[in-house]
Each structure stands twice: as structure tokens, then as C-alpha cells.
Amino acid sequence: MEQTYEPMWESLGLDLQAQDVLLQTLGKFYTGIFLAQRNRPEGMKYFDFVMSEVHGLRVKELLDGKEQGHKVVGAFCVFVPEEIVRASGATMVGLCTGAEFATDEVERLLPRNTCALIKSAFGFKLGKACPYIEACDLVVGENTCDGKKKSYDELGKLLGNLYVMDLPQMKTEQGRALLKSEYHRFKDKMESFTGNEIDADALKRGIAITNRKRTAVHRLNALRLADPAPISGLDALLINQVFFYDDPERFSGSVEKICDEVDMRVGKGEGVFPAGTPRILMSGCPMAVPNWKVPWIVETSGAVIVGEESCVGERGTRNLTADGNGSVDALMDNIVNRYFDIDCAIFTPNEDRLKHIVEMYEQYHANGVIHYSLQFCQPYQIESMSVEAELEKRGIPVLRLETDYSMEDVEQLRTRIQAFIERIS
Numbered sequence: 001m002e003q004t005y006e007p008m009w010e011s012l013g014l015d016l017q018a019q020d021v022l023l024q025t026l027g028k029f030y031t032g033i034f035l036a037q038r039n040r041p042e043g044m045k046y047f048d049f050v051m052s053e054v055h056g057l058r059v060k061e062l063l064d065g066k067e068q069g070h071k072v073v074g075a076f077c078v079f080v081p082e083e084i085v086r087a088s089g090a091t092m093v094g095l096c097t098g099a100e101f102a103t104d105e106v107e108r109l110l111p112r113n114t115c116a117l118i119k120s121a122f123g124f125k126l127g128k129a130c131p132y133i134e135a136c137d138l139v140v141g142e143n144t145c146d147g148k149k150k151s152y153d154e155l156g157k158l159l160g161n162l163y164v165m166d167l168p169q170m171k172t173e174q175g176r177a178l179l180k181s182e183y184h185r186f187k188d189k190m191e192s193f194t195g196n197e198i199d200a201d202a203l204k205r206g207i208a209i210t211n212r213k214r215t216a217v218h219r220l221n222a223l224r225l226a227d228p229a230p231i232s233g234l235d236a237l238l239i240n241q242v243f244f245y246d247d248p249e250r251f252s253g254s255v256e257k258i259c260d261e262v263d264m265r266v267g268k269g270e271g272v273f274p275a276g277t278p279r280i281l282m283s284g285c286p287m288a289v290p291n292w293k294v295p296w297i298v299e300t301s302g303a304v305i306v307g308e309e310s311c312v313g314e315r316g317t318r319n320l321t322a323d324g325n326g327s328v329d330a331l332m333d334n335i336v337n338r339y340f341d342i343d344c345a346i347f348t349p350n351e352d353r354l355k356h357i358v359e360m361y362e363q364y365h366a367n368g369v370i371h372y373s374l375q376f377c378q379p380y381q382i383e384s385m386s387v388e389a390e391l392e393k394r395g396i397p398v399l400r401l402e403t404d405y406s407m408e409d410v411e412q413l414r415t416r417i418q419a420f421i422e423r424i425s
């Protein structure tokens, strides 16, 4: 008998009609973009299944877990330390969303010129279309860009369970001290909120679970160095997106399995695109589900994406947290050190990001970089200027794009992307 999730969605207070429209649109998109690809690894079937159940089975698992006492914590940013959440026995899910929803209602609360990512999070809440945010016992916001920071004032009124973490804006010793004190405050919050003490063993467990996910993705990234590309950028992006809400152990196992398959492909010289296909490094704002527009245009215009310098990609998963046999304080320091290296454009200055983009370009044998900013995202738009200047200085081809979540500019983007691919071919 076919599983119906309507009672579950109703219990979460979702609007069933909005839910229906959303899932139908998502399904159509997914079929046209992902299932239309050729030569996909067999292991992608798992991720197809995850996507087909994105508002179903995974949400049910979270709710079942809640019945057994596992709180659900939602986050909008890779600065929220998953290790601490896992150490408290809670589950963490990513809440960023990559589609326009309930825009008229959103624009009654936020200025029109707010980035699509922030508007989308509001839209899914106001339109009662996101089971994840409704399933959360605690939502963690963070003081990153001004848009997010100020919009949390409004989001807090809609949610009633929002906790905001302060974050540094400069990579100084004072900045590190702020991050450390905020992570300790967060650890205290998670302890009181869950009723579970976070001791050294719990932290080590949280670190191991989170590192395993990252290690699996690192292996996949290493396989993407091959030419012909053994997996498409779209599929790799999907894996990076699922990273944020799947069960962590199952996710890690599924990525390890797909890596075994992709490894064999590399050994046999098999790829999703012919050898010599122009290779693109994407860099910039994070792409949350179902924001697949630009990668889809790139990969249907004769190029392949071989890496993502993005929080849904290598910026988010890049470094492991050191474990060892330390005390709680030593392990907390390891966590602080790992996260303090994230080179988000909210930091000023942010030269590490420029270096990392160049490093990735070389390491992934890319032929060009596409810098992707969301409209009205000041940190990434402003930084795109220095990224472009640095890459041009080094003779690296670069294309700067600004867009949103609508499909209105697809043809315009395609024309620019095709011209760029011709230039680097």
C-alpha cells in the first residue's frame, strides 16, 4: 500500500495544497534535470530515492527520533557546529532553501531587495511548506551577513524557538575568542535544552560522526580530479546538498559506496562526459535544494563542473575536526580551530578565500571559474570583484554571474555561459 504522509504533514501544521504544488514542481524539475542525465553512477539511485522522499521518509524518521527523545536542531549556516549538536544526542538538519515561495507574503516582512536565500527561508515558513522547520525543536541563526542577521529579528517572531549565535567578522585573535565563547555558550544551551551532559566522550562521538561525512565527500572530490569526469557536477552538488539533512551514518555509507563505483570508472577511464570536456570550477554563494539552475545550464551547454568553492561544497566540508584524547576544553578548541578556518565572504579581509579558489582551480584541472552570486548578496557580490581581479591577473578565465531563484533569466544566462565555454574550449 502506498505510504501517505498527509496526516504527518497535517500534524506539523503544513498547508497540504501548497505542499502538493511544491512537490509536483520539484518532481518535474528533478526528472528534467537529474534523471535526464546520461551515464550516471548506479549509486545515484540512493540519492534519487532520498529526493523522492525529501518531505516524506526523512521527516518521518526525524519525528520518530523525537519520540525517542532526540531533539531536532535546524541551522542556516555551516558555522553551526554539528559536532556539538550530535554530542548532545540531537539531530541536525540544514534549513536553507533554494526556491521562491510565498513571495508576496515575504515582501510584507522583508524589503524586496533581500537575497533569494533569506526570502526563501521566510517563504517556506510563511507558506507552511517546509516540514523540516516545523519539525525543529530549536532553530539556530547566526550573525553572518547583515541580511541574515537583521532578518532573524523577524524570523524569531514567526518561530518562537530561535537561538542566535554571534559570529566574528575578522580573523583576529579577538575573533577567535568570540567564536570560542559562542561555541561554549552553544554547548551549554544544547546541554540544558536536551538534558544531556556533553562530556569528552560525547564530543568525540560528535566529531567522529561529522568527520566521517566530510571524509566521504573528500574522497568523492579527489575522484573528480579525473578526466573524463566520472560523475557530473549536478550529481556531486546533489550529494553535497543531501549532506545537510540525511541520517549521517547512512549518508556516509552511501557516499563511500558511490566512491567505490566511481573509483572503478576512473580506473577504466569511463566518464559522464567525453575526455577533454571543458572543466568549470563554481565559486560563490551556497546552492541549497532545489537551486540547480546554473549547474544545469553549464552541464547542458558543453561543460562539466568539477568542484564547488561553496558552503554547499568544499568551503563547508573542507577541513576535519581534530579528535585525539583531549579533555572537553581541548576538544572544544579543536572544534573552534576547524570552524575558524571557514573563509566565508562575511569576513574582512578574506584573502584565504582568494587563495583557495586559485588552489582549487589548479587542483581540479579546471579550465575556468564561474563566480556565482545571488542578487542583493553584498558579501559575495563585492568579493566577486577581487576574485575576478585576482584570477585575471593569473590568466585564469572567469565569468561573474548574478542571479536569483527565478527561471526568467535562463536564456540570458545560457547565452553568457555558452560564450564563456566557447572561450575556454
Ligand code: BJ8
Pocket: 076, 077, 078, 079, 115, 116, 117, 118, 144, 145, 146, 147, 148, 285, 286, 311, 342, 344, 345, 346, 374, 376, 377, 378, 379, 380
Ligand atoms: S558560512 S556563505 S552558509 S553565511 S547569499 S544569506 S551571505 S546575502 S549564505 Fe552563508 Fe554561512 Fe557564509 Fe556559508 Fe547573506 Fe549572501 Fe544571502 Fe548568504
